[in-house]
Amino acid sequence: MGIGRATPATQTLEAAQRFASPAQTAGALAQRVSEVIRYGVKARGRASLLVPGGRTPIPVFERLRTLALPWDQVYVSLTDERRVPEDDEASNARLVRTHLLQEDAARAHFYPLHREGVGERADEAACGAALGLLPRPFDAVILGMGSDGHTASMFPDDPALSRALDTATDSRCVATQAPDAPYARLTLTLNTLLQSRWIALHITGAAKWATLRKAVDGGDTHRFPVHALLNQRHVPVHVYYSP
Numbered sequence: 001m002g003i004g005r006a007t008p009a010t011q012t013l014e015a016a017q018r019f020a021s022p023a024q025t026a027g028a029l030a031q032r033v034s035e036v037i038r039y040g041v042k043a044r045g046r047a048s049l050l051v052p053g054g055r056t057p058i059p060v061f062e063r064l065r066t067l068a069l070p071w072d073q074v075y076v077s078l079t080d081e082r083r084v085p086e087d088d089e090a091s092n093a094r095l096v097r098t099h100l101l102q103e104d105a106a107r108a109h110f111y112p113l114h115r116e117g118v119g120e121r122a123d124e125a126a127c128g129a130a131l132g133l134l135p136r137p138f139d140a141v142i143l144g145m146g147s148d149g150h151t152a153s154m155f156p157d158d159p160a161l162s163r164a165l166d167t168a169t170d171s172r173c174v175a176t177q178a179p180d181a182p183y184a185r186l187t188l189t190l191n192t193l194l195q196s197r198w199i200a201l202h203i204t205g206a207a208k209w210a211t212l213r214k215a216v217d218g219g220d221t222h223r224f225p226v227h228a229l230l231n232q233r234h235v236p237v238h239v240y241y242s243p
């Protein structure tokens with residue numbers, strides 16, 4: 001497809017930054033995120049960072065926490081959360097505390113999304129309130145993607161997906177429970193994710209690349225929710241990939 005007729009999603013894929021190994025990808029992404037945060041702090045006195053859960057971001061977290069940053073001026077939260085207690089192994093907040101908020105980076109301000117023991121709507125409200133404490137637009141957002149094309153916790157075939165993707169919604173967070181997704185979850189809505197200055201989509205492995213390709217070519221947002229993130233004109237999405 002010629003660049004003049006390319007969709008934003010196709011352009012995003014064509015511009016993907018490819019690396020030889022997950023370690024190289026993590027190093028480059030951590031470096032770029034640190035630059036974006038440093039710029040935000042210099043320009044506005046503080047900066048916000050949203051990070052994903054799952055396994056892929058762990059090397060990024062472990063690299064980022066070693067970089068010289070004014071961590072006490074950095075406000076960190078998540079793109080999504082599993083609705084489990086924070087000491088559960090599946091908790092994304094626990095992941096961030098274990099792998100990112102260590103050493104100097106422990107000085108960052110962290111805002112978990114989930115409130116334990118409340119119903120879906122109250123948890124959505126707690127999530128929205130937590131995000132309201134971060135500087136917005138968010139300075140840097142890292143998103144992951146599953147091999148089924150979910151991003152944040154916007155899963156294919158989730159009855160709550162339409163709410164999460166609704167461009168007219170005022171909700172910052174939606175409680176989700178897709179048939180094939182482990183755990184009930186909270187996801188930031190697409191609208192909220194797009195209130196960002198800089199977004200990266202971090203994926204590793206040929207299977208995820210193939211999913212991304214299908215998501216771009218097929219264009220079906222309900223089958224591949226990541227398509228909605230790529231196929232918008234508000235904020236460019238920078239793909240960081242290695243096999």
Ligand SMILES: O=C1O[C@H](COP(=O)(O)O)[C@@H](O)[C@H](O)[C@H]1O
Pocket residue numbers: 052053054055056057079080081082092143144145146147151152153
């Ligand atoms: O459940 C989740 O999955 C995705 C992808 O996780 P990974 O383990 O394949 O890297 C992640 O981006 C999302 O934040 C998380 O909650």
